[in-house]
Amino acid sequence: MKMLMVGAGAIGGYFGARLLEKGEDVTFLVREGRKEKIERQGLSVNSRHGDLHLQPALLTKTMHAEPFEVIILTTKAYQLEQAIEDIRPFVGEETMILPLLNGIAHIDQLVAAFGEEAVIGGLCFIESTVDEDGEIVQTSPIHQLVYGERSGEQTKRIEKLKSHFDGTIADFVLSGNINQDMWHKYMFITAMSGITSLMESPLGPIRELPSGQTAIKTLLEELEAAMTAMEAPIKKGIASIQLDKMNSMDASMKSSMQRDMEKGQGIEADHLQGYLIEKAHEANVSVPVLETVYTKLKLYEANRNVAK
Missing domain, CATH: 1.10.1040.10 (N-(1-d-carboxylethyl)-l-norvaline Dehydrogenase; domain 2)
Known part of the structure; x- marks a missing residue:
């Protein structure tokens, strides 16, 4: 399953790195400056759950790529409008968009941009930050990502996503009531x-x-x-x-x-x-x-x- 992680910061960088560690097909959509830094020194995670140093696949908004099966949004709310435009070229008819933003208003924005069917629900619980060297520092015992169909259904696509999330050294939880x-x-x-x-x-x-x-x-x-x-x-x-x-x-x-x-x-x-x-x-x-x-x-x- 081709996954696009929007951002390689404290949230996206951490969960994306854990998925890469498992062997999943993850690409990071990043700004040009972040791309150059990661290409130069790699993506590093310092975590109580195990450290990582990776050379991930990287993409900027000006580069070309085929649509992804799932796009995971980890931006701040005030970056959402730009993020929507940045991911448009990488969204296909079957793409699932999984937002991890705090709050709830972003759901309406994403549905307006990509349609009701494309947007699934998600959230995360983690304490992490990016230090002055650009490394991700994760300190909390909890490193949980919760996701699910907003309808509450156990669809084929969500079961497929679960099969790729399961087994990761992070707590990926499929919820039957993600709206609540x-x-x-x-x-x-x-x-x-x-x-x-x-x-x-x-x-x-x-x-x-x-x-x-x-x-x-x-x-x-x-x-x-x-x-x-x-x-x-x-x-x-x-x-x-x-x-x-x-x-x-x-x-x-x-x-x-x-x-x-x-x-x-x-x-x-x-x-x-x-x-x-x-x-x-x-x-x-x-x-x-x-x-x-x-x-x-x-x-x-x-x-x-x-x-x-």
Whole structure:
């Protein structure tokens, strides 16, 4: 099965490398600068699950290639419009597009661009980053990619994809309810990124304070209320379940959004928090903690733009 991994960064580089390690046919779609660097020094992964050093097949948007059977999107939300245009030449009638973006709004964008049938569901749980040398550093015990048909069906194409994902030294999980999985991940990452970025702190010190614990709980409850009003496919009481999860995580955990802010990089405020605020307002659901988070993030973006 010919796979195209869009991006060779912290997410795409890691899961793509694990698939290559197994022997799968994976090509990376990268920018010219990243292509030159990987050609020069290889694709390196430093991981608690085993290190890798590979010389993968590389492609840029100006190069020609036949359509791929599956295209895995690992870009940030603010890169999605460009990514859609970049992959168009490599999408055929039978291509499956598997997005691993946080949030949910990207699904509509991809369906509008490529059709309902082409887009399957996906998400991932992993803590990884690209260091100053361009190497992927993966530190979490969890390195999970979840995927499935958005209809919930066990189709022939998804079973074929499963046969190529199985046996990889990473946790590839076929879900029968990927829509709910994506919404639950959306709630979790919106809360986790929001609270750590707002407080400029790892999770542990926040939740140790009674006021911090209240802030996390209230934010999750606001998210559940907004999603319920949208008739999203979430479990009743999911806010309480996710609060327990956040209280059980390592105290040193930071969100990727927080790390991006520390580096002065772009963030997904509109795609994550902003989208839910818009939907909450449409449904007359009050979300004051979420709005406070969003205000912090938009001020960061404004200051970042001024500094450029």
